[in-house]
Amino acid sequence: MLQEVLIAGFGGQGVLSTGQLLAYAGMIENKQVAWIPSYGPEMRGGTANCGITISDEPISSPLVTEPTTLIVMNRPSLDKFEKSVVPGGLILINSSLVDQKVTRQDLQVLEIPANRIAEELGNTKVANNIILGVLIELTGIVSLEAVVESLKKVLPARRHNLIPVNQQALEKGMQLAKEFKNKQ
Amino acid sequence: MLQEVLIAGFGGQGVLSTGQLLAYAGMIENKQVAWIPSYGPEMRGGTANCGITISDEPISSPLVTEPTTLIVMNRPSLDKFEKSVVPGGLILINSSLVDQKVTRQDLQVLEIPANRIAEELGNTKVANNIILGVLIELTGIVSLEAVVESLKKVLPARRHNLIPVNQQALEKGMQLAKEFKNKQ
Amino acid sequence: MATVTFREERCKGCELCISVCPEKIIVLAEHYNAMGFHPATVVEMDKCKACAICARMCPDVVIEVVKEEKQD
Amino acid sequence: MATVTFREERCKGCELCISVCPEKIIVLAEHYNAMGFHPATVVEMDKCKACAICARMCPDVVIEVVKEEKQD
Amino acid sequence: MSKVLMKGNEAIGEGAIRAGCRHFFGYPITPQSELPHYLAKRMPEVGGVFLQAESETSSINMVYGAAGAGFRTMTSSSSPGLSLMQEGISYLVGAELPCVVVNVMRGGPGLGNIAPAQGDYFQAVKGGGHGDYKLVVLAPASVQEIIDMMQVAFDLADQYRTPVMLVGDGILGQMMEPVELADEVTLPEVPAKPWAASGLKGRKKPNIVNSLYIVPEDCEELNQRLFAKYDVIAAQETRWEEYRLEDAEIVLTGFGTAARIAKSVVDKARSEGIKAGLIRPITLWPFPSEVYAKAAAHANKFLCVEMSMGQMVEDVRLAVNGKKPVHFYGRSGGMVPLAKDVLAEVKKLMAGGE
Amino acid sequence: MSKVLMKGNEAIGEGAIRAGCRHFFGYPITPQSELPHYLAKRMPEVGGVFLQAESETSSINMVYGAAGAGFRTMTSSSSPGLSLMQEGISYLVGAELPCVVVNVMRGGPGLGNIAPAQGDYFQAVKGGGHGDYKLVVLAPASVQEIIDMMQVAFDLADQYRTPVMLVGDGILGQMMEPVELADEVTLPEVPAKPWAASGLKGRKKPNIVNSLYIVPEDCEELNQRLFAKYDVIAAQETRWEEYRLEDAEIVLTGFGTAARIAKSVVDKARSEGIKAGLIRPITLWPFPSEVYAKAAAHANKFLCVEMSMGQMVEDVRLAVNGKKPVHFYGRSGGMVPLAKDVLAEVKKLMAGGE
Amino acid sequence: MAKVIFKRPDSLTDKQFHYCPGCTHGIIHRLVAEVIDEMGLQDDTVGVCPVGCSVFAYDYFNVDMFQASHGRAPAVATGIKRCLPERTVFTYQGDGDLASIGTAEIVHAAARSEKITTIFVNNAVYGMTGGQMAPTTLPGQKTTTSPRGREKELNGLPVRVSEMLATLDGAVYVARVSVHDPKHIVQAKKAIRKAFEIQKAGLGFALVEVLSTCPTNWGLSPKESIKWLAENMIPYYPLGVFKEPAEVK
Amino acid sequence: MAKVIFKRPDSLTDKQFHYCPGCTHGIIHRLVAEVIDEMGLQDDTVGVCPVGCSVFAYDYFNVDMFQASHGRAPAVATGIKRCLPERTVFTYQGDGDLASIGTAEIVHAAARSEKITTIFVNNAVYGMTGGQMAPTTLPGQKTTTSPRGREKELNGLPVRVSEMLATLDGAVYVARVSVHDPKHIVQAKKAIRKAFEIQKAGLGFALVEVLSTCPTNWGLSPKESIKWLAENMIPYYPLGVFKEPAEVK
Numbered sequence A, B: 001m002l003q004e005v006l007i008a009g010f011g012g013q014g015v016l017s018t019g020q021l022l023a024y025a026g027m028i029e030n031k032q033v034a035w036i037p038s039y040g041p042e043m044r045g046g047t048a049n050c051g052i053t054i055s056d057e058p059i060s061s062p063l064v065t066e067p068t069t070l071i072v073m074n075r076p077s078l079d080k081f082e083k084s085v086v087p088g089g090l091i092l093i094n095s096s097l098v099d100q101k102v103t104r105q106d107l108q109v110l111e112i113p114a115n116r117i118a119e120e121l122g123n124t125k126v127a128n129n130i131i132l133g134v135l136i137e138l139t140g141i142v143s144l145e146a147v148v149e150s151l152k153k154v155l156p157a158r159r160h161n162l163i164p165v166n167q168q169a170l171e172k173g174m175q176l177a178k179e180f181k182n183k184q
Numbered sequence C, D: 001m002a003t004v005t006f007r008e009e010r011c012k013g014c015e016l017c018i019s020v021c022p023e024k025i026i027v028l029a030e031h032y033n034a035m036g037f038h039p040a041t042v043v044e045m046d047k048c049k050a051c052a053i054c055a056r057m058c059p060d061v062v063i064e065v066v067k068e069e070k071q072d
Numbered sequence E, F: 001m002s003k004v005l006m007k008g009n010e011a012i013g014e015g016a017i018r019a020g021c022r023h024f025f026g027y028p029i030t031p032q033s034e035l036p037h038y039l040a041k042r043m044p045e046v047g048g049v050f051l052q053a054e055s056e057t058s059s060i061n062m063v064y065g066a067a068g069a070g071f072r073t074m075t076s077s078s079s080p081g082l083s084l085m086q087e088g089i090s091y092l093v094g095a096e097l098p099c100v101v102v103n104v105m106r107g108g109p110g111l112g113n114i115a116p117a118q119g120d121y122f123q124a125v126k127g128g129g130h131g132d133y134k135l136v137v138l139a140p141a142s143v144q145e146i147i148d149m150m151q152v153a154f155d156l157a158d159q160y161r162t163p164v165m166l167v168g169d170g171i172l173g174q175m176m177e178p179v180e181l182a183d184e185v186t187l188p189e190v191p192a193k194p195w196a197a198s199g200l201k202g203r204k205k206p207n208i209v210n211s212l213y214i215v216p217e218d219c220e221e222l223n224q225r226l227f228a229k230y231d232v233i234a235a236q237e238t239r240w241e242e243y244r245l246e247d248a249e250i251v252l253t254g255f256g257t258a259a260r261i262a263k264s265v266v267d268k269a270r271s272e273g274i275k276a277g278l279i280r281p282i283t284l285w286p287f288p289s290e291v292y293a294k295a296a297a298h299a300n301k302f303l304c305v306e307m308s309m310g311q312m313v314e315d316v317r318l319a320v321n322g323k324k325p326v327h328f329y330g331r332s333g334g335m336v337p338l339a340k341d342v343l344a345e346v347k348k349l350m351a352g353g354e
Numbered sequence G, H: 001m002a003k004v005i006f007k008r009p010d011s012l013t014d015k016q017f018h019y020c021p022g023c024t025h026g027i028i029h030r031l032v033a034e035v036i037d038e039m040g041l042q043d044d045t046v047g048v049c050p051v052g053c054s055v056f057a058y059d060y061f062n063v064d065m066f067q068a069s070h071g072r073a074p075a076v077a078t079g080i081k082r083c084l085p086e087r088t089v090f091t092y093q094g095d096g097d098l099a100s101i102g103t104a105e106i107v108h109a110a111a112r113s114e115k116i117t118t119i120f121v122n123n124a125v126y127g128m129t130g131g132q133m134a135p136t137t138l139p140g141q142k143t144t145t146s147p148r149g150r151e152k153e154l155n156g157l158p159v160r161v162s163e164m165l166a167t168l169d170g171a172v173y174v175a176r177v178s179v180h181d182p183k184h185i186v187q188a189k190k191a192i193r194k195a196f197e198i199q200k201a202g203l204g205f206a207l208v209e210v211l212s213t214c215p216t217n218w219g220l221s222p223k224e225s226i227k228w229l230a231e232n233m234i235p236y237y238p239l240g241v242f243k244e245p246a247e248v249k
């Protein structure tokens, strides 16, 4: 198994930490993992993205140039990365922030109004984890348990009270994914 | 023929320009010549010396580490360089400035009270050329004519009035050398 | 009559123009531009005094100000 | 009674001591030292006031000044 | 032992702290800035000093001061910053001062870019500064190896009184990977430094930290002493990894990130029936020449993979010394070789193509 | 033509002026300071600018400005100063700016001393700065050759839009030798520089002098463009001297001052019946590899003579590629090989000793 | 008849700035371009921009441009100006660049009285490389390399570049301005214009220090940044003219 | 009873100085050594000397010493002091070294308020390398790289280092003294002592600029040099204390 995920959005949208959460979960499951951010000058207040590789084999290069999954958190990221996804790959779009459509026909695409759903859960900060929930359900890349476990490691102790709402968000995402699969 | 001359004294005693005069004369006689100064930090107000190589063959390294002739213009130079002269080599000492004696027995040594003689000629500045006269007479390294010719090149035009007294000095030196040879 | 034009696709929604407009007639639009920002726009153009203070403050040279001079 | 001692072999004959001695009792010797300089020396030691001005001025720390204090 | 996800740049910092380094001097530059950021936080926690210098030139000279005073110390930068340190590095060598210098390489020449690269190999191993000298150059290929190797770096530096360089690239610096960290840190024992200039404190003869040898004979003696030391280092400290090498017909080679990629290509090639193997120099200097010479007995070809226009390949050629052809595959300017392209190159070579 | 006695350092300056260089930026350092002294006097006489910079770092950046503005320009220093220029040199390469950089080498590493040496060979030919690049490196061996080669240096720089380095040593810089100087100086024609950033002056598109290639693909393209250029330079501009090489059984080699000494040893050896010959690279990069490969056909051994611990010898080995043994004789730290010692080495080798 | 009250100056290309939202680098660029336009110098000017967030300035200024190495723009500008004494040469430098690694270069360009104009953008931080402490970072200010705030004991006190350079006889015009509101923007432009006029008059070295924001690395919104600049930077870095030749007063 | 009025300080070794006849580097060495002796710091002190005529200072000062690269002594001293905060660390630097290539290092050691003492020997010329122009060379002064005398148009105007550094908040003590006669030598020693006292009190960066002669490169006799210093240097480089903390006044 080799999964290469690219998460892209604005700086400040939690793109990097969401990626780290995923990598951490992979590590907990004793997979080979690597995480790497883009670190161009564009980062300054502009777009931010990171690549996560989760694999059974040792990872040669952690650069994610042809993602199996792309998570899109703002419009410029869709413009920029749509073409790089492997044929048959997956794109998850936070449609609360991105009103644009994917043009390629050879991909699986899911639009998730993550901010709106997060608001419903009472905390807009968990939007990313809704999408992450979708991802793990659709791809089986890591288990829910591993992500929840990782939250404990990634969140500072004083934020551990947020773990339940984050877990809720993950589960909500998984549920959406299941509905989607059923629809297909 | 390969002659390697080392001229050593204080900075300001005309050591370097005397060496250049000699090299120039060699060049005029179509010999291979090279001139090189010592350029250590010691130069600053301390000792100065230069090496002149005059040869029929191309000169490989211009460094004069084992001079065939050593010209000594101050006491520290004698201390420093006496031992480097090739066996059978020549040391010329300006005895007006150096009261010390050469200790080695395997050399030809000539003490020339050059400053005193120069004073007699009416110009202390020509002391070096008295010694140079001795050198060319004893070694035949270059001709008097070539040195006189070089003076025209080395002295700036406004100093050309000094050529006669310099020539006198050279001739005086040659005369001393002849007397010395006769004595031997 | 003044016209204040915003090159909307270049606006980064920083709101600096909004904060300096003496007439308080600039707001951020609801929609996103291609860069993903809410662009600034003038709501009541007739109140505009063509003072160009907004344009002078805009770090991204988004704004152009033109004044129709009375033709006597 | 003062004694001004010159480490003659270290003197560079710069004459700075000479120029500052209030008693004008320092001169350069006729002979050369090993470095080839005429070393400084005091000519009339009895005139020396042990002020050490010469020593303070000497760049080469050539001079030492000792004063015989009256024994009461 | 606990397993954590860690960034390469942070691992350099944590590794240094665990090696007993308490004085870091550096200047920001992408893609290594997370190292100063990390140490700005961590150093005060362990009673150490993180000081931002006014430039890389100053960083390396602060290191000169700290190392000469007898302390474990280091600096870090990326390519252009390293160029500015060349005079200082030559001085550190001349004064035989132990220290660690890190280069997280990026695309060049010039300002180039901030993408990962290996174009400073020559600068590191041949001597980018003036004069005759060598640095011990370590090239880890994973975040775990970085952590472990920082200890080695400081130990070698102290043992041989020499600057040690650790080279990575933007990928190694920026990526996070799992690492095993000992929970209990016992600080390593640091050899006594009776030569350090740290104040007399009762000693009679002053210590002097110096690289001026005004008399050529003395300076030649320094050079000979250094090179005698280098001979010992070469004999005792050469490190490399061999992978499926025993029966390899084609030997891939490279260091750091390029070696990771080459290693995955070895597996892919083997799975397609090509007898491929790998030599990964871990010390770039001393270079593991002998293992190449030995491999040349059974291998037909060598392929050196680099993130440069071809630098380490010269050392491979010197090691193979004409016995077998040595080929080169490189990407440069911040581009990273793709495993599939390297594999294609391997196949082409095995098919007899050049 | 007139024959005058001239110092090597002054010859560099006079050669530059005759090559049309009117802008010199430099910083004092022994043993090359007579060059700035000379130009401080001469430049105003020819309407040029001699400017003393605040450091070598600044000198090389002033050169960057002057070269980018389209002017023939140069700087000069000695070993430690060159180390400080490495970042700037890498930028000049990245922006493809023509200029001439002189290194009158001295003993190292560190402050070392001011005696003649050749320990910066690697820095010059392998790239002491960051990133992949080459400099054209010229190595004259006499004052006459210095004068003549300055013209070559500026011409190559302009023709290929590349920095050119001229390396000498303290002996070449300090010695006086006779040189032939043309009485009439006709300034060489300088190729047009439409890329120069010197003000629009009616041009529509601004010119940009730049070495930033933020997109790795672009930076790789720069690298490939540079190396394609280097291939052309290697094919067209490699220069060397051969001396009594045809039937040589032992080939001595070296550059600059070391080559002068080796040459005299060739004669001495021949006079004692040893078939010795000489290869003297005049361009250290591009290195004249082919002539070594050819000589390896008849020669049994090579002996590389350097004023270093052994640097050019690696390029000789790469050129000979294992065909024949390549030996080394060197003095370092400011020491100069004596002809008699080199001859003894030759005899030892010919007697079969190692 | 339509009268254009405000439009993009010709000395800016039409490229969009890459700066973060609300970053005042953009204002300063525009002011420099306006001055070049108004003085009719577009055909005549060579700009030099070293590394820093403004490293891409060569894409924005519609004049011949140099990208220079970190800190060395004054040396590069010196090289240009000594070859082309009739051209107008300016440098555009950040505070990390000019006040840290490039200290020697700016001091000596000023001491030599190079006839160049320097625009010095002081945003109290290293913007491009991720918000590290600059020599101009205020006491107590948190940055990625002063995570507990700049401490006097560890990092000393900020450098006031204008005051320091004004001590040099060769620096003939030195002023500090700010661009945090329209009024100050107008003043800033006047100072920049003066700095170019002094160059054209051949009087010597001129520098304008411009206080600027870095919302991204200050961790503030653009509006908060403007406020922070006014309330924190100006007290430490007083605005004003520190040196002015009689000729242009 | 014999009383020693004046003798060689313990903090000097017995090695003979290599300086030219009449070069006042020797006086300054002695003053530093006397202060170290008198403050009882010999056991405690680390000195740093970069390249310049005083490069061999490590042979003369009888304390632990560093030889540093050209211009970088303040950075080296920083490295030492940050490791050994209790030791006394001083640098001894020439004007070419400190005011030219080492400008950034001295400015930032001062700005950081490193607790070190700098002795800055200003002799208006590069002594060691053969008399080239320094940033401190006076207008009109002939040197090997200003053969027609320093010209304002070409080389700008001399840097007054003390005045410049005094603008930095981190520089707590800055004074300029001279050693051209016994009276000034006494004053110079007082200033040097103060600069060491400030370090011991932990107050921050202290620098003493000492006007010094270079008979060899000025082309004057030692006595003429003294006169030249008094008549030419002091008017351009006024003596005095430019900065002094209240604590030690």
Ligand SMILES: Cc1ncc(C[n+]2csc(CCOP(=O)(O)OP(=O)(O)O)c2C)c(N)n1
Pocket (backbone or CB within 6 Å): E027, E028, E029, E030, E056, E080, E081, E084, G051, G052, G053, G054, G070, G093, G094, G095, G096, G097, G098, G121, G123, G125, G126, G127, G128, G129, G134
């Ligand atoms: C020699 C070198 N060192 C470090 C860097 C990394 N670097 C690029 S820009 C910069 C500082 C930018 O800060 P500043 O000059 O204040 O400009 P700003 O981005 O704040 O406008 C640094 C350290 C570099 N490019 N080159």
Ligand SMILES: Cc1ncc(C[n+]2csc(CCOP(=O)(O)OP(=O)(O)O)c2C)c(N)n1
Pocket (backbone or CB within 6 Å): F027, F028, F029, F030, F056, F080, F081, F084, H051, H052, H053, H054, H070, H093, H094, H095, H096, H097, H098, H121, H123, H125, H126, H127, H128, H129, H134
């Ligand atoms: C990097 C470097 N550049 C140049 C030199 C040559 N150099 C040695 S000392 C010196 C200047 C000495 O002048 P100063 O600092 O004024 O000291 P002084 O000799 O006058 O006391 C120079 C340029 C060097 N050693 N290293």
Ligand code: SF4
Pocket (backbone or CB within 6 Å): C004, C020, C021, C022, C023, C024, C025, C026, C042, C047, C048, C049, C050, C051, C052, C053, C054, C055, C065
């Ligand atoms: S021109 Fe003046 S009034 Fe009109 S929108 Fe802009 S700021 Fe407001």
Ligand code: SF4
Pocket (backbone or CB within 6 Å): C006, C010, C011, C012, C013, C014, C015, C016, C017, C018, C039, C040, C057, C058, C059, C060, C061, C062, C063, G022
């Ligand atoms: S100031 Fe400019 S960029 Fe900012 S919101 Fe207004 S128009 Fe947009």
Ligand code: SF4
Pocket (backbone or CB within 6 Å): D002, D004, D020, D021, D022, D023, D024, D025, D026, D042, D047, D048, D049, D050, D051, D052, D053, D054, D055, D065
């Ligand atoms: S101690 Fe005073 S009086 Fe005596 S010699 Fe010295 S200066 Fe003259």
Ligand code: SF4
Pocket (backbone or CB within 6 Å): D006, D010, D011, D012, D013, D014, D015, D016, D017, D018, D039, D040, D057, D058, D059, D060, D061, D062, D063, H022
């Ligand atoms: S001052 Fe010192 S060196 Fe000079 S003459 Fe007097 S004793 Fe000699």
Ligand code: SF4
Pocket (backbone or CB within 6 Å): A044, A045, G018, G019, G020, G022, G023, G024, G025, G053, G123, G127, G128, G213, G214, G215, G216, G217
């Ligand atoms: S990082 Fe700061 S200085 Fe750079 S563009 Fe963004 S806001 Fe401006």
Ligand code: SF4
Pocket (backbone or CB within 6 Å): B044, B045, H018, H019, H020, H022, H023, H024, H025, H053, H123, H127, H128, H213, H214, H215, H216, H217
């Ligand atoms: S050259 Fe000048 S500074 Fe150096 S020792 Fe001689 S007189 Fe003193």
Ligand SMILES: [Mg+2]
Pocket (backbone or CB within 6 Å): G094, G095, G096, G121, G122, G123, G124, G125, G126, G127, G134
């Ligand atoms: Mg900044």
Ligand SMILES: [Mg+2]
Pocket (backbone or CB within 6 Å): H094, H095, H096, H121, H122, H123, H124, H125, H126, H127, H134
């Ligand atoms: Mg000086």
